[in-house]
Amino acid sequence: xxxxxxxxxxxxxxxxxxxxxxxxxxxxxxxxxxxxxxxxxxxxxxxxxxxxxxxxxxxxxxxxxxxxxxxxxxxxxxxxxxxxxxxxxxxxxxxxxxxxxxxxxxxxxxxxxxxxxxxxxxxxxxxxxxxxxxxxxxxxxxxxxxxxxxxxxxxxxxxxxxxxxxxxxxxxxxxxxxxxxxxxxxxxxxxxxxxxxxxxxxxxxxxxxxxxxxxxxxxxxxxxxxxxxxxxxxxxxxxxxxxxxxxxxxxxxxxxxxxxxxxxxxxxxxxxxxxxxxxxxxxxxxxxxxxxxxxxx
Amino acid sequence: xxxxxxxxxxxxxxxxxxxxxxxxxxxxxxxxxxxxxxxxxxxxxxxxxxxxxxxxxxxxxxxxxxxxxxxxxxxxxxxxxxxxxxxxxxxxxxxxxxxxxxxxxxxxxxxxxxxxxxxxxxxxxxxxxxxxxxxxxxxxxxxxxxxxxxxxxxxxxxxxxxxxxxxxxxxxxxxxxxxxxxxxxxxxxxxxxxxxxxxxxxxxxxxxxxxxxxxxxxxxxxxxxxxxxxxxxxxxxxxxxxxxxxxxxxxxxxxxxxxxxxxxxxxxxxxxxxxxxxxxxxxxxxxxxxxxxxxxx
Numbered sequence: 001x002x003x004x005x006x007x008x009x010x011x012x013x014x015x016x017x018x019x020x021x022x023x024x025x026x027x028x029x030x031x032x033x034x035x036x037x038x039x040x041x042x043x044x045x046x047x048x049x050x051x052x053x054x055x056x057x058x059x060x061x062x063x064x065x066x067x068x069x070x071x072x073x074x075x076x077x078x079x080x081x082x083x084x085x086x087x088x089x090x091x092x093x094x095x096x097x098x099x100x101x102x103x104x105x106x107x108x109x110x111x112x113x114x115x116x117x118x119x120x121x122x123x124x125x126x127x128x129x130x131x132x133x134x135x136x137x138x139x140x141x142x143x144x145x146x147x148x149x150x151x152x153x154x155x156x157x158x159x160x161x162x163x164x165x166x167x168x169x170x171x172x173x174x175x176x177x178x179x180x181x182x183x184x185x186x187x188x189x190x191x192x193x194x195x196x197x198x199x200x201x202x203x204x205x206x207x208x209x210x211x212x213x214x215x216x217x218x219x220x221x222x223x224x225x226x227x228x229x230x231x232x233x234x235x236x237x238x239x240x241x242x243x244x245x246x247x248x249x250x251x252x253x254x255x256x257x258x259x260x261x262x263x264x265x266x267x268x269x270x271x272x273x274x275x276x277x278x279x280x281x282x283x284x285x286x287x288x289x290x291x292x293x294x295x296x297x
Numbered sequence: 298x299x300x301x302x303x304x305x306x307x308x309x310x311x312x313x314x315x316x317x318x319x320x321x322x323x324x325x326x327x328x329x330x331x332x333x334x335x336x337x338x339x340x341x342x343x344x345x346x347x348x349x350x351x352x353x354x355x356x357x358x359x360x361x362x363x364x365x366x367x368x369x370x371x372x373x374x375x376x377x378x379x380x381x382x383x384x385x386x387x388x389x390x391x392x393x394x395x396x397x398x399x400x401x402x403x404x405x406x407x408x409x410x411x412x413x414x415x416x417x418x419x420x421x422x423x424x425x426x427x428x429x430x431x432x433x434x435x436x437x438x439x440x441x442x443x444x445x446x447x448x449x450x451x452x453x454x455x456x457x458x459x460x461x462x463x464x465x466x467x468x469x470x471x472x473x474x475x476x477x478x479x480x481x482x483x484x485x486x487x488x489x490x491x492x493x494x495x496x497x498x499x500x501x502x503x504x505x506x507x508x509x510x511x512x513x514x515x516x517x518x519x520x521x522x523x524x525x526x527x528x529x530x531x532x533x534x535x536x537x538x539x540x541x542x543x544x545x546x547x548x549x550x551x552x553x554x555x556x557x558x559x560x561x562x563x564x565x566x567x568x569x570x571x572x573x574x575x576x577x578x579x580x581x582x583x584x585x586x587x588x589x590x591x592x593x594x
Contacts (some may be wrong), residue, residue, distance in 0.1 A: 024450070030451065031449075031450035031455045032450070032455045032458045032459050032462070034458060034462060035450050035454065035455055035458035036450060039450060086411060086412075089408075089411065091407035091408040091411060092408050092411065109388075110388035111386075111388045111389050111461050112458065112461075114383060114386065114388060114411065115383075115454050115457055115458050115461075117415075118415075118418065118454045119449055119454045119455070121418060121419065122418065122445050122448050122449035122450070122454065123445070123449055123450065125422045125441060125444075125445045126442060126445035126446060126449055128441075129441040129445060130442060137434040137435040137438040138434040140438050141426050141428075141441075142426075144422060144426040144438075144441055145423060145426035145427060147422075148419050148420070148423035148426060152328075152416055152419035152420055152423055153321070153329070153333060153419070153420065154321070157332065157412050157415045158328045158329045158416070160412055161332035161408075161409065161412050162329050164408050164409075165329070165331060182329075
């Protein structure tokens, strides 16, 4: 199986698990249909499921079977999709296209999009706190705390706030790095760390996963910014050239395309180096780091 | 001490704890200042802190000291304030006034209000998952799961979705009750249940708290709807008559003021009756039920 086939196979299992959760049959109360419909639209509309894949592969380093990582992976994807829905809102990035379809507030309405995002974020925590996600409550607690920190004001939400403030301003390189570490880095780092939490990784193993996640997050964002300048709208399933038009602060804008490419290569090398202690067990993660840096969509 | 003094004294302690959390010094990353400022505006602007008070008093039935219930109470208030911020948004209820001050999206901007709500909801889960909230990870897990269910698509967010859908429609009494059970009932029921979780209440004790919370939630909403018709804007610190103008479905509109008052009295009686097994230990909660039903703001 090629890496792309592996990612697709895992994505199908994640999709299946998400479909189960979003059918709304697991909780005690039947959720209102329109809201449930909107949440399904936001989550089940495709996507590479990269973060769940990272979580599952990092957990696999410690012998955790796919089946036993799927709930945590589904929770993570709910949190990721919540952030996409809210970021796309008119008051935020005002995007029309997401994964090749109208964004949620256009397909439904703005109030429903806000609530669907709220519902998905909350569902992420519900899943993490559910005993079937892991039998050990301390593991569930660590997963919950990690997601809350990665997604909250000192993570993803904070990064989005900085991103909005930065529009039209000229940020320094360090400020851009900080912004991106919060906005996209934190959740990708969490994906890797969460695999370690599920696998009860300790000490240097855990730190290696965090380092890998941090570097991979930086590579992911840089690749994304490069694609916004050089990529193909149809392959991407979203608008390109938007960052430039919005005056958004990106490393590509500050460093230029060539220097940004060199930095991306460095990040890829360092991310791969951070996996060395796991030997051949980490081959898939090594390939994933290459994929993330070199992807065309 | 009168009940009002007691509530104020507890509110001051909750405020203090919230101030500590919202100073942003406890987490690993320093949150962006503008977002942190908005979150403080949303949370530290007064309010009776009724839900934290209920949690603390229900926990006290089982010997839990105030000090040991404050973190869970602060988390609950964060989740409550998140819902106020998002409900007030232009795309939702479009409110201008909250606790006697401009709503968050007017004091800051819409994007910041969305993110501040997101940040507060996430912070609620961060606090609940933090070991200092309770030493037993199973207790923290139960608190987390309970809040997620109460706040999510099958609870508060679902209720808000139904409420928006209901505008201009004529709902049946049962549909209104279902909507309100989700929109305001779920979090008040959780406040009482969470006190029991903190106190490791079991069986009939736990059920009694849930019943009390459910009835109190219904009473709270009915009193609120009555105040919207008969109350004083200045005492309330928010607009009155809004439900009627928005064509919102309330029991008062369907039953009329007199029948609604009778139902409120019945709810108060039944809520108090559900506390019988706790004897004099529940005196403060009994008084609270009276206060909630008879309040003027």
